[in-house]
Amino acid sequence: MSTEDTSHDASGVKASAPARGRGGPRAGSHPDTSVPGRAMSGTEAVVPTGETSTVERDLRPVDSEQKAAPTFQLSLGHSLGLVLALVALIALGAATGGDRFLSLSNMTTILSQAAVIGVISIGVTFVITAGGIDLSVGSVMGLATVWATTLGTQAMANDLHWIVLVLTALAVGAGAGLVNGIIIAYGKVVPFIATLAMLVAARGFAEIISGRQTQIVNVPEFTNAFRRSILGVPVIVWIFILVAVAGWFLLNRTTFGRRTIAVGGNAEAARLAGIKVKRHTMLVFTLAGLCAGIGAVMMLSRTTAGSSTHGSLMELDAIAAVVIGGTLLVGGRGTIVGTVLGVIIFAVLTNVLIQNNLDQSVQALVTGGIIVGAVLLQQRFSREAKRR
Amino acid sequence: MITKGQAAPLLQMSGITKHFPGAKALDGVTLDIRAGEVHCLLGQNGAGKSTLIKTLAGLHQPDDGKILWMGEPTSIPNPTAALQLGVATMYQELDVVDGLSVAENIFLGHEMATAGVLHRRSAASQTRELLARLGHPEISAQQEVGRLPAAGKQVVSMVRALSHDAKLIVMDEPSAVLDPEEVENLFRVVISLKQQGVAVIYISHRLEEIRRIGDRITVLKDGRTVATGLSVEDTSTAELIELMTGHEVVADFGGAPTGAISETPVLSVEDLAVDGLFEAVSFSVRPGEIIGLAGLVGAGRSEILETIYGARKPTAGAVRMEGRQLRAGSVPDAVRHGIGLAPEERKSQGLLLEEPIYRNITLSTFARFAAGGWLREAAERGAAKKQATSLHLSPPDVDRRIRTLSGGNQQKAMLARWLVHGCQVLLLDEPTRGVDVGARAEIYTLIRELTAQGTAVVMVSSEIEEVLGLADQILVVADGRIVDQRPAAALDEHQVLDLVMEGAPA
Structure with a gap:
């Protein structure tokens, strides 16, 4: 992966993890008794507890048709393939790098490197599942790092609280995503073009703000809060974990996720079923922008600087990770687990190649090959799925 | 080539059968076409006309039956084979590429070229020739097809059929998108084709058109030939309508309104x-x-x-x-x-084909089962399951992908969606x-119950x-x-x- 973060360790002093990867409009407390992993068990013994409201429920024990929906079998099979690929890569790393590769500090480095791109990829997973594409995430992240580190913002953060920095980055990310969403949903511009325009414009805007200078973060409380470890795990890795878990729930367990899948699977059918397709499209792009904002906060803590060059080409890495993970580019099916595995596979791969002193160009070459191979596999999977 | 009524017909089809999942589209169709005739294919929607012409065009393979082309047994495995035989088809949905010129459209797929370099001039001159032959010299070969009116596109589609040196041209409701004036033009073209010995299969719902240009008529109903080779002159409109509507398959509409x-x-x-x-x-x-x-x-x-x-x-x-x-x-x-709508194109307008049946049933209502944005799939699935059971959805497993269901059962799932909604x-x-005949009766009964x-x-x-x-x-x-x-x-x-x-x- 061609990330430019040449950063060092990510262990620090003190923390709290404020950023949450949740942009959904409706997340809340839930009297939902069903548990992750449900769809497999044909015996959903989940008795709805809440009030029975308007809808009658069928409380008969569901018969023992154990047939899991092929959808789940497929994604499980695919994830398994990714896990095997990951294990193979780690074995390769261990064989060539030995203890140095397997050391805790190296593992931490890999995860820290995966964290920023991981959070951004979660957002991109939603966009692609909804049938769109977002090319602007990397450059929006760059813009957010710059905006959050202007002298004005930093002064305010020092006066009030370091959270100002975080909120600014999140607002810039979500705002840029919202602009994308409005242009795409209501202006009817295809996502490829609209986000390509945002890619270019956000980069330019970041350069104007920063005067192409690197802006050092000098809000010590901010740096302290993020550059530390909890239970031996760096805070930014925790953020990645939190965003991934929240993303998984959002996609698989909420109405927001269901709408995302419906819009991506068949936008016309979703519209005729009464789903507000435009509004939802807008929200999905806003979510991707928000994730880019979270990524910006993590980037600031890793590099302790805002720069208009942050995140360049990151959109391609994110899309590659999402597609390798098994999310269909045409929309309608997305997998957060797959995306996380895709991101980690790329991070491990980069690490193994570096350990073996292969240069960036070789990394790029290998990465390209892996993307093609994974997509070819994916096509075979989906053909087989159709035959079923 | 002008051999009207020659011994061996140009095309003979017999016993053509075609099944689709859940429906029998063709059930023993018989048809013979002579060179230089305009053969009209009549039948209500769903009678199997489109399937039949797609079989002729090489888009569908019949499950059973024989095709004789100029007396020789033949098969039409793909569209190219159909064109090589000399069968060209003008589909109801115009199949022209808007962004290309008239000449480019006409020679699409059989471009005149040497080593990949197009012979643009000769393509253009041939196009002009063909257009003139059809009485449309006003259409320029260089014009972009997207700028032509529907009738113009129709002409392009027809010229394309001619450019293949077709012996048989199938026209699927060519007049549907045309103004009366343009229909006259179309008729002139059809008549001139006929005089050149080309056979035309003409599909139209408008009986008066058939009276004007048709020679013989074949009537399809429910995938079967109910009459073939009827002379246009000697068959009354009443007779035709009787044949088209015929009541061999008596539908059960679940009683009187x-x-x-x-x-x-x-x-x-x-x-x-x-x-x-x-x-x-x-x-x-x-x-x-x-x-x-x-x-x-x-x-x-x-x-x-x-x-x-x-x-x-x-x-x-x-x-x-x-x-x-x-x-x-x-x-x-x-x-x-x-208000609920079960749209015409179920697959493209109604369903998420890769999703489980129950999620298709609850596509309009899943938010109602949710609490604070959190889905309650057990409740949702239960409600879907209940409706699926009451509608005798088969198979009754709501976790299957909806793609795997037959047309009739997909339609039941659409209705179930609105039943859950109320x-x-x-x-x-x-x-x-x-939807096949059996499932139709169920759907009628269901509508009555509702x-x-x-x-x-x-x-x-x-x-x-x-x-x-x-x-x-x-x-x-x-x-x-x-x-x-x-x-x-x-x-x-x-x-x-x-x-x-x-x-x-x-």
Whole structure:
């Protein structure tokens, strides 16, 4: 992966993890008794507890048709393939790098490197599942790092609280995503073009703000809060974990996720079923922008600087990770687990190649090959799925 | 080549059978075509005409049956093979590429080129020649096809068929998109083709056209040939209609219409119009009543349903549910007020094919089962399961992908969606398209049960039998206007067919 973060360790002093990867409009407390992993068990013994409201429920024990929906079998099979690929890569790393590769500090480095791109990829997973594409995430992240580190913002953060920095980055990310969403949903511009325009414009805007200078973060409380470890795990890795878990729930367990899948699977059918397709499209792009904002906060803590060059080409890495993970580019099916595995596979791969002193160009070459191979596999999977 | 009535017909098809999952599209079709004749293919929608011509074009492979081409047994494995034989097809949906020029479209797939370099000049000159031959010298070979009117595109499609040196040209409702004047042009072309010894299979719903240019007629019904080789001169219109509608397969419409159970209309449509599609559509439906919209494809029936449902924005008029005006062009508003639509194209407009059945059933209602945005799939799935069971969905496993269901069962899932929602008004667009006879009866019964419970239904169907058998009131739609409205009991199939085809009261 061609990330430019040449950063060092990510262990620090003190923390709290404020950023949450949740942009959904409706997340809340839930009297939902069903548990992750449900769809497999044909015996959903989940008795709805809440009030029975308007809808009658069928409380008969569901018969023992154990047939899991092929959808789940497929994604499980695919994830398994990714896990095997990951294990193979780690074995390769261990064989060539030995203890140095397997050391805790190296593992931490890999995860820290995966964290920023991981959070951004979660957002991109939603966009692609909804049938769109977002090319602007990397450059929006760059813009957010710059905006959050202007002298004005930093002064305010020092006066009030370091959270100002975080909120600014999140607002810039979500705002840029919202602009994308409005242009795409209501202006009817295809996502490829609209986000390509945002890619270019956000980069330019970041350069104007920063005067192409690197802006050092000098809000010590901010740096302290993020550059530390909890239970031996760096805070930014925790953020990645939190965003991934929240993303998984959002996609698989909420109405927001269901709408995302419906819009991506068949936008016309979703519209005729009464789903507000435009509004939802807008929200999905806003979510991707928000994730880019979270990524910006993590980037600031890793590099302790805002720069208009942050995140360049990151959109391609994110899309590659999402597609390798098994999310269909045409929309309608997305997998957060797959995306996380895709991101980690790329991070491990980069690490193994570096350990073996292969240069960036070789990394790029290998990465390209892996993307093609994974997509070819994916096509075979989906053909087989159709035959079923 | 001008060998009318030669010994061996150009094309003989016999016993052609074609199954689709859940439906038998062709069930032993027999057809023979002579060189230099215009052979008309008649039949109601769903009779198997399209499947038959797709078989001829190499798009479908018959499961059984024989095809003789100039006396020789043959098979048509793909579209290229069809063109090599000399069979060219003009489809109903125009198959031209808008961004290319007229000449490029005509030689698409068989470009004149040496080592990949196109012979643009000779392509253009041949195109001009062909256009002149068809009486359309005014169309330029260099013109972009996207800028041509529908009729022009039709001509391009026809020239393309000619450019293949076809011996047989299949025209699927070529007049459907044409103005009367352009239809005259089309006829001249057909007649000139005929004089050159080319055979034409002509599909049209308009009997008067068939009278004008046809030589012989084959009538299809329910995938079978009910009559073939009828002479146009010696067959009366009444006879043809009788053949097309024939009652060998007696459909069970679940009893006689029961009529409204309340006098207060639940849905009223007032002067609804969409520019260029339909105008001044007014009617109302009472609880328990079924209104049937009859008319030709393209008459504006589906568009009327879609506009009532909010899927299209009206340019005039209003839709009221129990007196309250709905927000124009808002599907969520229509759904909230208890209107449901089962669209014409189930697969592209109704279903998430890769998703489980239960999620398709709850596509309009999953949010209702959710608490604070969190899905409650158990409750949701239970409700879907309950409706699936009561509709005898088969197989009854709601976790399967909906793609795996037959057309009839997919339609049941669509209806189940609105049953879970609890609709007061159901809009059904071609509710039995792609549904086999057995499942049709079930769907009819279901519609009856719903209306007995007070649901109002507005349905569109191209099958007149179906509209008459189910509806209480018939609205006849022609060219975007309601030309007639009367109780179904006061009409028979022939009268409706007359109205639909003539566009004027009988």
